[in-house]
Amino acid sequence: MNKTILLVDDQVSILILLKDVLEREGYTVNTAERVPEAYELSVEHPPFLCLTDLKLSNGIDGATLAGQIKRTNPYVVCVAITGHLSSFDKGYLLGLGSFTDILIKPVTTELLLEVVAYAQRKYERWKSY
8 A cells, every 4th residue: 555645835844744744644755845856756756645735936836746746647646735725726726637635724634634544545446447
């Protein structure tokens, strides 16, 4: 069973906090602050889940990253985590097909772990076909 998660955010404090929560639950968490680094990690250590912020400071957004990852490994579940989002943006982003869900910060530990467990079940089911 794949236990690897890719976590992408340009705020180091968010990376540290979420990584700590997920590692305590037994997941292997790779982190990146920038899209090129995140994409390389997704190829070198294929995750079952990519949790990415939408707005990243390096000019490439999380939606672009999710699309790149899905083209390389369509089984990876991608979930966006963002500080703000309009209903139009949410509909548009989900319509692109790269994201399974979008979470609004701050995300509770309980919700995060529910989403991660769901993503792992979905990934394993998709990989079994």
